[in-house]
Amino acid sequence: MxxxxxxxxxxxxxxxxxxxxxxxxxxxxxxxxxxxxxxxxxxxxxxxxxxxxxxxxxxxxxxxxxxxxxxxxxxxxxxxxxxxxxxxxxxxxxxxxxxKSGKLRTVKLTIPEGFTRFDIAKRITGQFPQNQAAGEDAVLKLTEDISLIKDIAPQAKNLEGYMYPNTYNFPRAVTTQAIIKQMVEEFKKVWKPEYADRASELKLKPHQIITIASLVETESRLDEERPVIASVIYNRLKKGMPLGIDQTAVYIAKMENRWDGVINKSDLESNSPYNTRKIIGLPPGPISSVSESSIKAALYPATTNYIYYVLNVDKEDKSHRFYSTAAEFERGKAAYQTWLKKERK
Missing domain, CATH: 3.30.1490 (Dna Ligase; domain 1)
Structure with a gap:
């Protein structure tokens, strides 16, 4: 015992x-x-x-x-x-x-407002090594998969305007298809059903609204100013005037892989359907990614008689002065050009 x-x-x-x-x-x-x-x-x-x-x-x-x-x-x-x-x-x-957390090492991808699909392709290629061998053209090819937006814009030729600008975190080994899909899904979170209803009220298709929003996006950095910029676009469309938005010339140069950071005279004389100096009406599609602020401006433009605007030389906030007549515009443009000459000296 x-x-x-x-x-x-x-x-x-x-x-x-x-x-x-x-x-x-x-x-x-x-x-x-x-x-x-x-x-x-x-x-x-x-x-x-x-x-x-x-x-x-x-x-x-x-x-x-x-x-x-x-x-x-x-x-x-x-x-x-x-x-x-x-x-x-x-x-x-x-x-x-x-x-137990299953953490993955991620890569931060920031797509600023106003980036084109060409800019996006370059950034994706630069930040994700698995894309560097294939190059930017391979990424651009994937931005032509319009099946991702056929429910919103079946007439779109590519995903320009539908890859939402934001900061994303992706696993290092993420596929390019997954990156693009995520950006489109982010856009769809922003594009609410009532926006499509509002587009219908304006007798426009969602694709046209996103096209207008992209023009607004490239023309103004200020949320409060964007509805006024949109009003100029709508007023010109009603009058049958060319929109005259030079950022479309930049887009043409990027499409043709010859953008060097400067708008040349030849860019403004291009016969591309995107050249709003020559065509009457909207370009065939968006020219950049768009923020919700610009989408709202395109859907709910301010009510104005403005058909011209010039960068405001009296302020540093990149705001604009707006004009209803050609005579006012010419005076404003002359003041801007005088200021520009001084800045370049």
Whole structure:
């Protein structure tokens, strides 16, 4: 009896000591030298393979305490593949908590308002190495997948205007198709059903509204001014006047892969249907990505008699002066050109 009691007490002591060792090991901070390096846990890794990986990388000192903990709790399946930054020092339980998040190393992609699909292609190619070998043309080809917007603009020839300007975070290995799809989905979140109803009230198609919004986007940086810019566009359309928006010449140069940062005389004389110096009416489609502010301006333009505008030389906010007559406009343009000459000296 004494021997059995001794064995029982000894067993209890061993269990207590072992439990204390497990508890202490799981909660003891461990220092490593990989705190600034991403540790990749591949897809399909088993719990055992993950623990071996963490041990070999020096993130944990031994896989045994976590292996026992996972066996007891049955939480091994909660660990996910991903790319992780582990603080140093860090406890095994904190490591396990990180592994349950499934973190992926991401790349921030910022698409400013007014970017064209050519600008977007260049930025995607520059920031995602998997696109660099194929080049910008391969990305541009994907922006011609109009199936993504057939419910909104079935007559569109490409996705220009429908890739929403925003800051996105994508996994490093993301496909270009996924990037473009996400930007279009973001646009669809902004394009509300009532916007289509309003377009119908204006006797315009959504594609025409987005085209007008893109013209507004490229002409003004100020939200409060955009409805007035839109009013000029509508007033010119009603009068049968060319819109005369020089940013369409920039777009033509980008389409023809010859944009050098300067609008040349030849750009303004182009016979392209996008040349609003020559054509009457809207260009065939949008010339840039559009913000919701510009969409709203196109849907709800201000009520004015303005048909001209010139950059306001008296302010630094890039605002414009608006005119109803050619004579007023010529005076305003002369003042602007005088100011421009002084600026260039």
């Amino acid at each position: 004494k021997i059995l009691k001794f064995i029982s007490v000894l067993a209890i002591l061993v269990i207590l000591v072992f439990s204390f060792w497990i508890y202490r090991s799981l909660n003891a901070p461990y220092s490593h030298n990989k705190n600034n390096q991403y540790i990749q846990i591949p897809q399909g890794s088993s719990p055992g393979q993950i623990l071996v990986k963490l041990t070999s990388e020096g993130i944990i000192s031994s896989p045994i305490p976590l292996k026992i903990y996972l066996k007891i709790t049955g939480t091994g399946k909660e660990m996910q593949a991903g790319e992780y930054l582990f603080n140093s020092p860090i406890t095994p339980l904190e490591v396990l908590s990180e592994l």
